[in-house]
Amino acid sequence: AQSVTQLGSHVSVSEGALVLLRCNYSSSVPPYLFWYVQYPNQGLQLLLKYTTGATLVKGINGFEAEFKKSETSFHLTKPSAHMSDAAEYFCAAAGPVGNEKLTFGTGTRLTIIP
Amino acid sequence: GAGVSQSPSNKVTEKGKDVELRCDPISGHTALYWYRQSLGQGLEFLIYFQGNSAPDKSGLPSDRFSAERTGGSVSTLTIQRTQQEDSAVYLCASSRGSPTQYFGPGTRLLVL
Numbered sequence: 001a002q003s004v005t006q007l008g009s010h011v012s013v014s015e016g017a018l019v020l021l022r023c024n025y026s027s028s029v030p031p032y033l034f035w036y037v038q039y040p041n042q043g044l045q046l047l048l049k050y051t052t053g054a055t056l057v058k059g060i061n062g063f064e065a066e067f068k069k070s071e072t073s074f075h076l077t078k079p080s081a082h083m084s085d086a087a088e089y090f091c092a093a094a095g096p097v098g099n100e101k102l103t104f105g106t107g108t109r110l111t112i113i114p
Numbered sequence: 115g116a117g118v119s120q121s122p123s124n125k126v127t128e129k130g131k132d133v134e135l136r137c138d139p140i141s142g143h144t145a146l147y148w149y150r151q152s153l154g155q156g157l158e159f160l161i162y163f164q165g166n167s168a169p170d171k172s173g174l175p176s177d178r179f180s181a182e183r184t185g186g187s188v189s190t191l192t193i194q195r196t197q198q199e200d201s202a203v204y205l206c207a208s209s210r211g212s213p214t215q216y217f218g219p220g221t222r223l224l225v226l
Contacts, residue, residue: 032213043118043205044217051213090157094213101147101170102207102215104157 002027004093006105014113019063019078021108023091026072031095033074034102035065038088047089050074061085086112116140118218120206126224127196135191135221139208146189147215148181152202160204163189164211196225 007022025031032051036044048059055067061084065076074091091105119138127133139146148160159173163183174180178196183189193200203222207215 034214036217041222043219044207046214046216049214092157094215100145100209100213100215101159101162101173102149102157103159106156 002031002093002095002103004091004103004105006089006091006108008108009106010109010111012111012113013081015083016080019076019081019085019110021076021089021091021110023065023074023076023105024072025074025091025093027093027095030067030069031093032100033065033067034092034094035059035063035074035076036090036092038090038107040087044090047076081110081112083112083114086110118206118208118216120204120218120221122221123219124222124224126226128226129198130195132192132194133196133223135193135204135223137189137191137206137208137218139187139189139206140210140216142210143208143216144186144211145209145215146183147207147209148189148191149205149207150202151205151220155202157205160191193223196223198225201225 003026005024034049035047050067058064063078088109092102094100121136144165146163161181162170178194181191203220205220207217209215
């Protein structure tokens with residue numbers, strides 16, 4: 001069975017600082033990997049995804065993530081935090097083909113300090 | 115284009131009552147998923163429909179939960195004899211047969 005681990009349930013960074021949210025997956029087969037963002041009282045919005053190909057993927061709002069098979073990681077980064085980035089972030093994995101249901105991490109709440 | 119829509123956005127019910135939650139997927143999406151988000155359990159998969167195939171019901175927590183998808187489009191999640199532990203946000207997602215899923219805004223269910 002697949003599992004996804006997000007280190008740090010709460011992360012605080014200053015406005016303009018680097019954002020780093022950690023995600024590790026556990027799977028014998030490299031899965032499809034996703035980051036979603038959730039704003040208060042809203043659904044999940046897709047930030048970015050890794051399916052195949054380039055291991056550094058760029059998403060919306062200046063976020064990017066790198067798939068590292070050797071480390072079974074898919075950490076999310078943004079060079080400069082903005083106040084509007086305050087939200088909860090979920091890492092998720094799906095796959096292999098034929099098993100597309102998502103397994104989610106427990107989420108990381110990002111706070112931006114002005 | 116229109117995204118995934120869910121109704122109602124909020125539902126308050128009494129313990130023991132049945133509830134129906136509706137999901138309208140993105141037009142043309144063949145796969146539809148239901149998830150539950152609760153404080154104690156995080157985000158959990160419930161059920162998955164893909165085209166005309168038999169649904170994957172492996173995430174349904176009890177036989178009080180059921181779902182159907184009519185005409186390969188709209189889906190209804192039914193919870194019978196609701197319990198307080200059913201209180202959660204129920205999220206629906208759809209995809210065009212790829213692993214990438216797009217989520218609706220959710221239905222917030224409160225069982226008193």
